[in-house]
Amino acid sequence: MKKIAVDISHGKSYQILIGEGIVVEKGLAAVLCGRGSSCLVVTDRNVAGLYKKLLPPKMRTLVLPPGEKEKKFSNIERICRGAVESGLDRGSQVVALGGGVVGDMAGFAASIYMRGVDYVQVPTTVLAMVDSSVGGKTGVDLPEGKNLVGTFWQPAAVFADTSFIRTLPAREIRCGLAEIIKYGVILDPRLFSALEKGMKFLLACDLSVYEKIIARCCRLKADVVEKDEKEGGLRAILNYGHSFGHAVEKVAGFGKFSHGEAVGIGMRMAAKFAVASGMLSPQEERRQNGLLDMAGLPKSVKASAEKIYSAMFSDKKARAGRLRIVVPRAIGRVELLDSPDPGRVLSAIEAYCSP
Ligand SMILES: NC(=O)c1ccc[n+]([C@@H]2O[C@H](COP(=O)([O-])OP(=O)(O)OC[C@H]3O[C@@H](n4cnc5c(N)ncnc54)[C@H](O)[C@@H]3O)[C@@H](O)[C@H]2O)c1
Ligand SMILES: [Zn+2]
Known part of the structure; x- marks a missing residue:
C-alpha cells in the first residue's frame, strides 16, 4: 500500500x-x-x-x-x-x-x-x-x-x-491512461519513460504496476495543488490537452468520446501546435503520440475544425474571449501560452479532424 x-x-x-x-x-x-x-x-x-x-x-x-x-x-x-x-x-x-x-x-x-x-x-x-x-x-x-x-x-x-x-471496461482504462500520459508530458520525464516500458503491463491490468503509477500521478497532482489550490496559475498546466479536448468532446457530442479519449486527441493537437511554433521537437511529438497510440487512444475526430476552434472559446479557461493553452516544450515540461496564433491553432486542430 x-x-x-x-x-x-x-x-x-x-x-x-x-x-x-x-x-x-x-x-x-x-x-x-x-x-x-x-x-x-x-x-x-x-x-x-x-x-x-x-x-x-x-x-x-x-x-x-x-x-x-x-x-x-x-x-x-x-x-x-x-x-x-x-x-x-x-x-x-x-x-x-x-x-x-x-x-x-x-x-x-x-x-x-x-x-x-x-x-x-x-x-x-x-x-x-x-x-x-x-x-x-x-x-x-x-x-x-x-x-x-x-x-x-x-x-x-x-x-x-x-x-x-x-x-x-477497456475503454474506461484507456481514458485513465490518457491522464496518466498527460502527467508524464507535463511534469515527469521519468514517469513518461516508465510508461513507455510499462504500458503493456498496464494494458494487461497488472495491479502492482498500477499502484506505483497511480501513486506517482497523485504525488505530482498533489504537488501542483499544494502550490496553487484555486488555479491562480500553475494548476492550469493540469489542463494540458483539455482546452482542445473539451472542445472536441462538445463538438463530437457529449458521450461520443469519453473525457480521456478527447483529452488524448487534445494532447495531439497541442503538440502539433507546439511543433509548428518551433516550441517542441518533432521527435518529442512522436514520442508523445507513440505512447498515446500504445494506449489505444483515438487518433482523430470526425468533425469540422472550425467548430472545434470556436468551441474552445466557450471553455471556461478562455478568459475574456482570449484563448489560453498549455504547450509542451519537451517531455516533462510545458508552458502556458496566452492568445496563441489563431491560424496555427486551427491547423493543429485540422491535422486531427477527419471528414
Ligand atoms: N474534479 C476533477 O479534478 C476532475 C478531473 C478530471 C476529470 N473530472 C471529471 O471526471 C469525469 C470522468 O470520470 P470517469 O472517467 O471516471 O467517468 P465515470 O464516472 O462516468 O465512469 C466511467 C464509467 O465507468 C463505470 N464504472 C466506474 N467504476 C467502475 C468499475 N470499477 N468497474 C466497472 N465500471 C465502472 C461508470 O459507471 C461509468 O459508466 C468527467 O465528468 C470529468 O469532468 C474531474
Ligand atoms: Zn481530465
Missing part, C-alpha cells in the same frame, strides 16, 4: 491511500470507521451492481444513473435531499464511490449541503484514481459546457483500491 499526504494551506490536509483490496476486501464500513457521525454513500448503477457486497444494508446509499449526461444540477438536489432523508448533519460525511462523475457530484453536494460537510473519495476508475478524486475540484456540467458550475472542496480522505480496475 502507498500513502500520499496532501498538504493544502489552512489546515486542509488529507491522505490518499492506494493499494489492492484496501476497500474491496475490508468493506466500506471498515474503511470509514470512526469518521463522522453518519454517512451517505453516493454511487452509480454500474458500480452498485458490481460491488453490492460493499454496501452494508445499514449504510444509506444513493444510486444515480451512470454517465456524463447525469452530471447535472438535478442530481445535486437528489443528493442533498437524500442527505436530509438520511439524517446527515454537519458532522456527517458523504462518500463518493465511483468514477469522476460520481466524485464531482458527491463532492459538490458535500460542499454546499449545510454549507459544507466532509466527503471521502473512493474512486473506482483509473481516471478518478489519478485525477478527479485528488485536488478538490467539484461540479456539474451545463448544457452550455462542461464543469461550468462547481466549488473547490477538498476531500477528507481518498481510498484508491486498484482492484476496482479489474472490472473496468
Whole structure:
C-alpha cells in the first residue's frame, strides 16, 4: 500500500491511500470507521451492481444513473435531499464511490449541503484514481459546457483500491491512461519513460504496476495543488490537452468520446501546435503520440475544425474571449501560452479532424 499526504494551506490536509483490496476486501464500513457521525454513500448503477457486497444494508446509499449526461444540477438536489432523508448533519460525511462523475457530484453536494460537510473519495476508475478524486475540484456540467458550475472542496480522505480496475471496461482504462500520459508530458520525464516500458503491463491490468503509477500521478497532482489550490496559475498546466479536448468532446457530442479519449486527441493537437511554433521537437511529438497510440487512444475526430476552434472559446479557461493553452516544450515540461496564433491553432486542430 502507498500513502500520499496532501498538504493544502489552512489546515486542509488529507491522505490518499492506494493499494489492492484496501476497500474491496475490508468493506466500506471498515474503511470509514470512526469518521463522522453518519454517512451517505453516493454511487452509480454500474458500480452498485458490481460491488453490492460493499454496501452494508445499514449504510444509506444513493444510486444515480451512470454517465456524463447525469452530471447535472438535478442530481445535486437528489443528493442533498437524500442527505436530509438520511439524517446527515454537519458532522456527517458523504462518500463518493465511483468514477469522476460520481466524485464531482458527491463532492459538490458535500460542499454546499449545510454549507459544507466532509466527503471521502473512493474512486473506482483509473481516471478518478489519478485525477478527479485528488485536488478538490467539484461540479456539474451545463448544457452550455462542461464543469461550468462547481466549488473547490477538498476531500477528507481518498481510498484508491486498484482492484476496482479489474472490472473496468477497456475503454474506461484507456481514458485513465490518457491522464496518466498527460502527467508524464507535463511534469515527469521519468514517469513518461516508465510508461513507455510499462504500458503493456498496464494494458494487461497488472495491479502492482498500477499502484506505483497511480501513486506517482497523485504525488505530482498533489504537488501542483499544494502550490496553487484555486488555479491562480500553475494548476492550469493540469489542463494540458483539455482546452482542445473539451472542445472536441462538445463538438463530437457529449458521450461520443469519453473525457480521456478527447483529452488524448487534445494532447495531439497541442503538440502539433507546439511543433509548428518551433516550441517542441518533432521527435518529442512522436514520442508523445507513440505512447498515446500504445494506449489505444483515438487518433482523430470526425468533425469540422472550425467548430472545434470556436468551441474552445466557450471553455471556461478562455478568459475574456482570449484563448489560453498549455504547450509542451519537451517531455516533462510545458508552458502556458496566452492568445496563441489563431491560424496555427486551427491547423493543429485540422491535422486531427477527419471528414
Ligand atoms: N474534479 C476533477 O479534478 C476532475 C478531473 C478530471 C476529470 N473530472 C471529471 O471526471 C469525469 C470522468 O470520470 P470517469 O472517467 O471516471 O467517468 P465515470 O464516472 O462516468 O465512469 C466511467 C464509467 O465507468 C463505470 N464504472 C466506474 N467504476 C467502475 C468499475 N470499477 N468497474 C466497472 N465500471 C465502472 C461508470 O459507471 C461509468 O459508466 C468527467 O465528468 C470529468 O469532468 C474531474
Ligand atoms: Zn481530465
